Amino acid sequence: MKRREFIKLSSLMGAGAATSPAFLLGGCAAKPLPGTGTVTATPTVCDICFWKCAGHVYKEDGELWKITGNADDLHSGGRLCTRGTGGPGAYLDPDRLKKPLMRKAIDGRQTFVEVEWDEALDFVADKMKSIAATHGPAKLLMLNHGAGSSHFRHLLRSYGSDSRAEPAFAQCRGPRDVGFTLTFGESASSPERTDMANARCIVLIGSHIGENLHNGQVQTLAEALNKDVTLITVDPRFSVPAGKSKHWLPIKPGTDMALLLSWMHVLIEEDLYDRDYVERYTTGFEQLAEHVRSYTPEWVYLETGIRPEVIRETAREMAKAAPATVVHPGRHAVWYGDDTQRSRAIAMLNALLGSWNRKGGFYIPEKVDLPGYPLPSYPEPQYRTADAYPGKWPFASQGVTNGVIEASIGEDAFFKGWLVYGTNLPQTIPGIEQKLRDAADSLELVVVVETMPSEMTGYADVILPECTYLERYDELRNSGERHPSLALRMP
Incomplete structure (x- = not known):
């Protein structure tokens, strides 16, 4: 066979591929409550998204019943989102691949x-x-x-x-991490190292927390909003966080960079930046000041549609709360082609506010110190x-x-x-x-x-059926956190 013809698997899988949505949901909800059997619980780490929340898998007489959050997991606040609790659907789906x-x-x-x-x-x-x-x-x-x-x-x-390559790098957070690394020597991490729990001002620019189900982050933002925190949301849409913001900036799509440069202009022009932090920890301030000199709020208004007085007021709000101000780095950062530079601008704005590695800004992530497994050396x-x-x-x-x-x-x-x-x-x-x-x-x-x-x-050429995350052991979760922890996944 010289050419690989595209083969549509659904045509080979019989009735399963034509199953109605109601039937799929019915399969997941076949046993909503335990009966009279023996119920057991095993630890797991959700693999539906990158947040990797810890949970417990409950089984009755060996049959999967439900998944709940692990109350001891600070990373997820002891809760799972709707995708996490829907994990049994991956295991029970009738269209699953079963044989090579x-x-x-x-x-x-x-x-x-x-x-x-x-x-x-x-x-x-x-x-x-x-x-x-x-x-x-x-x-x-x-x-x-x-x-x-x-x-x-x-x-x-x-x-x-x-x-190797991951679409999640170049298509999602890669440009953001490169931009932050070029600025701070470290990335914004995954999950993001934002200390929103202690922030007094949170800025979301192209980040719609509350709609994206990044579990722990959504909870942290919700808790922050119950305190005296200023939320500034930059989004062309009236998004969920926009509706909860003190300031909603309905920017013209594709002009985020201009707004970021203007915010930096105001901070420097009005001497609102953290002068001590900048002098102690940064280089190139004079070049940055010269670069943003021409990006006045009046000029940027023509680009973004954001009124000059709003640009100045929101910049002052950030400075007033600094260093407990987070200009969130976002997650899906691939938009217009200037994504690495836009992420660098977000990083530099945070640097002017003195928020990097400061309480209420960006925390220093920690991991549990684990010895590596003594694997043989890989060939070069x-x-x-x-x-x-x-x-x-x-x-x-x-x-x-x-x-x-x-x-x-x-x-x-x-x-x-x-x-x-x-x-x-x-x-x-x-x-x-x-x-x-x-x-x-x-x-x-x-x-x-x-x-x-x-x-x-x-x-x-060959399709190999994989276990779902509910059916296998994986490496321990040891992601960088405010409070380091380990989480186990087991079948």
Whole structure:
């Protein structure tokens, strides 16, 4: 088979793929209350989003019943959001992949055929050996998302490749983290290291907390609003947080940078910035002051539609509360193409306010000091991911998905195989369909590891069904927090 035809899995999965939404919900709610059996609880860490809230999985006679928050988890406030409590749906879904599938040609038509694990793994292993022998193991790329991918990264590094990319980097927080790292030498972290619990002024610019279900952060903002906190929301829409704000700035889309520069102009022009903090901890202040000199509120009004008096008043509100002021770094930071520079502007604004590593601003995240597992040394990769697109994105700390996809097209493509774990590229990378088809035609191996059929599975040579997060052990949650903690996931 020289070309990989896109295979729509739903046509091969019978009635399950045509199941009505009511039936899917009914499957999740088949047993809303426990009966007379034995109820047990095991710890878990939610994997529906990156917040990774700790919880308990309740089972009755071994059958999944419900998931609740772990009352001891400071990170999540002991609660789960609606997505977290809906976790059983991932486990109970009737359309789940159950057996390995392999692409085969039958009567001149490509289709997926169920096979045993040994056949699927032998096929993948033989292809990996061939790629390693012919091109080098670093030419096998992993595209991944989610905690479970860590196991597969161990596999790839043992094989001799550390080539990987996450759409969540370049498509979400990568430019933001680069912007903060270029300014402070550290990223804004994930979850964000914002000390909103102790803030006196919170600024949301393109960040709609309360609509995005980032659980602990939503709770913290709600609690902050019960105190004497000033909330400033910059959003073209009258969003949920806009409705709770002292100041709502309905900015023209695409002009955030102008507003940020004008806020810095006001802080410097009116001598409202934290002079002691700036003198002790920063370099380049004179250059910044000169750069923002011309960005007066009157000029920026023409760009943003925000009145000059509002720009000045909100800048003064920030300065009045500083250093307990958080100009939130946001999360999905990829908008207009100036995203890294816009994130740098947010970081510099916080620096002028003296809020970095200060109470009520940005806290210093801590982790539990754990010894590393004594793994054997990995072989040194012959290539790094960035070698696939030399000279591009020099500050990116991870592989850039668009770059690695383009580097997988053609007979002379840099990458020769893909291992795709838990990420549906057609739904995460805008306008990528044709390049994805071209890459699929060029690659010698495409393996997709998934729990459910997706657009991405249609390009695979082999589909390997994965456990949901409710059915496996994973590495301990040890993310940087205000209060360090560990959380265990177990089946």
